[in-house]
Amino acid sequence: GAVVSQHPSWVICKSGTSVKIECRSLDFQATTMFWYRQFPKQSLMLMATSNEGSKATYEQGVEKDKFLINHASLTLSTLTVTSAHPEDSSFYICSASTARKNEKLFFGSGTQLSVL
Amino acid sequence: AQTVTQSQPEMSVQEAETVTLSCTYDTSESNYYLFWYKQPPSRQMILVIRQEAYKQQNATENRFSVNFQKAAKSFSLKISDSQLGDTAMYFCAFMTAQGGSEKLVFGKGTKLTVNP
DSSP: OOOEEEEOSEEEEOTTOOEEEEEEESSSOOSEEEEEEEOTTSOEEEEEEEETTSOOEEOTTOOTTTEEEEEEETTEEEEEEOSOOGGGOEEEEEEEEOSSTTSOOEEOOOEEEEEO | OOEEEOOOSEEEEETTSOEEEOOEEEOSOSSEEEEEEEEOTTOOOEEEEEEETTOOSOOEETTEEEEEETTTTEEEEEEOSOOGGGOEEEEEEEEEOSTTOOOOEEOOOEEEEEEO
16 A cells, blocks of 8 residues: 655754654655644644645644745655744654545654654 | 534443444535544554545445444444454544545544453
8 A cells, every 4th residue: 555654753852953854655646745733642733735846735823934844746745843942842744645536645654753 | 614523532442342433523515525543552543434425325444334424414433343453542534525625624532442
């Protein structure tokens, strides 16, 4: 089956630094990728929708200047958390889909970000 | 906006028995998709089952089946012959069929524990 690779699986950084998380579709072309955030014992909250070759669409309340999303190719989307603060500590998950609507969505394995 | 409600924060079941997880949703759309995702301790999101709203027949996947009541906006998951590996968080999710959006709206989840 299709695989979505997310890297790194965990990262610890100092407050004020930036962290980049990668999401790759390994055996299919992902026209759309989604970035979710999950706090401990809570559900997944959509942060933004990333379309290849165009600007990402952010959900209400998500700071686009803080969470930079780039989808430069059909197999790679990146989320950069800029000037990270402890409150940005969370589990970030990406998902990817093909061009055919409602084909199975494939999720990455997630990235645990801890900001000290 | 669509909402998904899972009223059971936690449930437990004995191994080999059957358990049903509840999910209700709110939408004004007539066509949409519903999903159940499993998130084990590894935190990898795993699709359990998918239902298309225009299909009256309830979806089944081996030991997993749903009871889809469109008029009542209810979408419960039944797990038969529960196994220890079924222990996980279960999320109910909604996806619109309109336009090109494939973003998922998740419920808050139900933590299922299968006891030996």
